[in-house]
Amino acid sequence: MKKRPTIIDVAQAAGVSKSTVSLVLQESPLVKAETVELVRKTMAQLGYVYNRAAANLRSANAGLIGLVINDLRNPFFTEFATTAQMAFSAKGYATVLANTDEDTSLQLQVVGSMIEHGVSGILISPSYGDERLCFDLLARAQVPTMQVLRHVDRRCDLFPLFAPDNHRGAILATEHLLDAGAKKIAFVGGLEGRSITDERLSGYLEAIQEAGLEPIRMLGRSSRTFGRETAIDLSENHPDIDGAVCFNDLVALGMLSGFNQIGRQAGRDFKLIGFDDIEECSEVWPKLSSVSCDIKDFAAEAAVTMLGWLETAKKPEPVRRGGVELVARMSSLGNVSI
Incomplete structure (x- = not known):
């Protein structure tokens, strides 16, 4: 008996990520029209049938946000992560938190895992080093991602930056x-x-x-x-x-x-x-x-900005600087x- 094609089969045949196929199935406005057409054509060719019942069981992850922090040993970043997580929770979103310990290899690993688990968006205070691989992965997956506190990837049109002045x-x-x-x-x-x-x-x-x-x-x-x-x-x-x-x-x-x-x-x-x-x-x-x-207010504002992007599909301005005192x-x- 021939195996029924899966979302992974569609992604591989279309040359896109699993997350992109998921977004197409969810009719997300974040996916380009030509990509939507390519994915749907591939589905038809493979005979892929969308199992909506199974998708509904997975929908608990629709309110999942990734929070990637470069160094949680530093009290400054701990305060940021705690406040952001509580702000997301107040709006009904669960948070997956990862400490990368200033290691870009670990950062790539945890970001890839978050994408595979279907996070709706990612707030990242990135590690320095070979960070391009991580952000290229995020670009392919088309997961809404904000850089916070640190400016690492220069493509702020793709990954808006919110950092102190x-x-x-x-x-x-x-x-x-x-x-x-x-x-x-x-x-x-x-x-x-x-x-x-x-x-x-x-x-x-x-x-x-x-x-x-x-x-x-x-x-x-x-x-x-x-x-x-x-x-x-x-x-x-x-x-x-x-x-x-x-x-x-x-x-x-x-x-x-x-x-x-x-x-x-x-x-x-x-x-x-x-x-x-x-x-x-x-x-x-x-x-x-x-x-x-004012890290508490800064973190809360970063969370609100991320939620606004997810809920209205309006991307934040490319670069925004928070006040200092x-x-x-x-x-x-x-x-x-x-």
Whole structure:
């Protein structure tokens, strides 16, 4: 007895993804007319018959959204993921969450799995590296996908970007340290060649050059360890540097730890500011100044934007930047009453 053709057989014969065939069967407006015609013609040639009863059983996945995060160990990304998941849940959508641990191979694997399980859309804070394979897969599958927090794939017409205004945030941070009395300010942390490093570094450079000062770049891993080691190195080998704009709060918290280790006081002896304003910034001593993008509101807005795309088929604008705000505390002000 001849085996009845499946949706996978149709996809292979038509040269498209299984997800694309599913979208055609659902009469989704996201599929191009010529693709719809090709898939339907292939179905006819193979004798494929759509089993609507089985499809109805699978329809529970229609409200499934993929949430792909590059580093859930970082409290900033954890806060984003938690808030976004709750926003989706409030609207009746279930969320599949994956941590890629800054590994593009793992990212490709989890995204492929999400596509196979029929997610309606994907919100991704992508890992850096060989990311093109992942986004090419998403393009073929035609799954609505938003880049958030990080700008990795330049095809924002396909994968809209929603990220904080990192350039503006770094300008605010640098100008604040200058106003606080710092004379020689370094930019500390962030790996070279990554878009988010470039965005924050460019804001620092603009403000430093506007002030007529020489920029000092000390790039490296965005970790507490790098920050602690840099604080000790600065104190021993570059005592004239009296301020730092850190790539993120983890680097700044590491510097705070390093200064505490050698008895140097942030705020009085050294002006220090982080970026992201995670909860710990207001709990450490001295309290850490930071640039906030109000991650809870940002995540909720990202979720609402994604849902609007899914429910109205209106794609978000290609690039959108969220507002940032300087939060000044003891590490830059030196006022123990703050």
